[in-house]
Amino acid sequence: MTGHLVLRVVAKLLLPLILLFALYVQFHGDFGPGGGFQAGVIFAAGFILYALIFGVRQGRRVLPGWLAHNLVAVGLLIYAGTGVATLALGGNFLDYNVLAHAPAEGQELGIMLIEFGVGVAVSSAMIIIVYMFAGRGEDDGEEDRE
Amino acid sequence: MSTFLGLYNYWIVVLLMMGGFYVVIAQGNLIKKVVGLNIFQTSVFILYISMGKVHGATAPIIARGYHLYTNPIPSVLILTAIVVGVATTAVGLALAVRVRENYGSIQDDRLTEEEDGEPGR
């Protein structure tokens, strides 16, 4: 069990750093390399690391399947919702100029909102995909449809 | 010689692309086909990104003091393509798992002979 002990300790130390780095990449995507996709994948990698080392069942207790499924849809809805909001405020679809008092401010706000939506959607998508693959091998007849 | 120095990036891409293509059409194992498809995909990414590079330029992040930037548009296209590629790879591998569960094999010559023999084992 010694080998697993090293893995568990290192994973527990690294996980907060991974999630924090993912948030940094998400919100600094405007100033350096990064943005929604990269941040989503790194965020998912943290949860996948946890599920790989501590078992998929334990991983599902931390982030349940139904929550991940809902978050994919919520991420996509944030993106499309921003577009509908710009329609409601009088501009074209996904025209961020109308979101704030000045066009440049509106663009910044719009970009940040949709990158957040993309980040949420991509991270939940990766987590669901790995849950589906890793959970398939367990053969105890547990029903998984939520 | 200057032709080689100017075009070597395309030839490397063609080499990788043909490697991936060969794996897709010559291998019988479904998972190896998916790996070949991934090699093909990555070679196409390298093609697009190498077309956008400008000598002596820096990454396309506007900063003071830099005047020459690499073309940002191929980066945008390929960013999307990478994420879509991993999503389709996931679907392809899920299909391979289901094929294995229903038919017992992922070698396509064994799958075709079973289809010609008796369906629904």
Place this chain on the structure above:
Amino acid sequence: MLAGLYSFVSAGLFVVMDAVDVAFTEAAVGAGISTVLMLSTLALTSRRSKRSIRTRALPLLVVLVTGTALIYGTLDMPHYGSPGAPANHHVAPRYLRESMPKTNVPNVVTSVLASYRGYDTLGETTVVFTAVVGVTILLGVRRRRPNRPRDGGDDS
């Protein structure tokens, strides 16, 4: 393992070619998620591949002919790194010039992805969503014993 190494090396190549966003994504996605997916699939199917009985000559011929045609096609392409290439003159200078004043975002790749080409990114996020739906349909419903032969009826 080799697939992960291949993705990592290609990410290094992308950095050399100044496409840092793409390198970031390729390193995270290719060396991380793809490796996990491949290993899971190998664990769920079989670890070794059986010998294939098909001939190798025809695919090799097809590959050689296609490769020669492609190399012939690249002889007219602009040289690597040339600033005068047509790809660098259509809308790219306009985006590079106007990104800072119009959107206040220094990372031109993000501003193009999210603002100038925001509609495409919406479609791409929908593709990721659809792939999740596909994987859930294929792998989400458990059978009691996955290796049981089909008995002619779907009883899920």
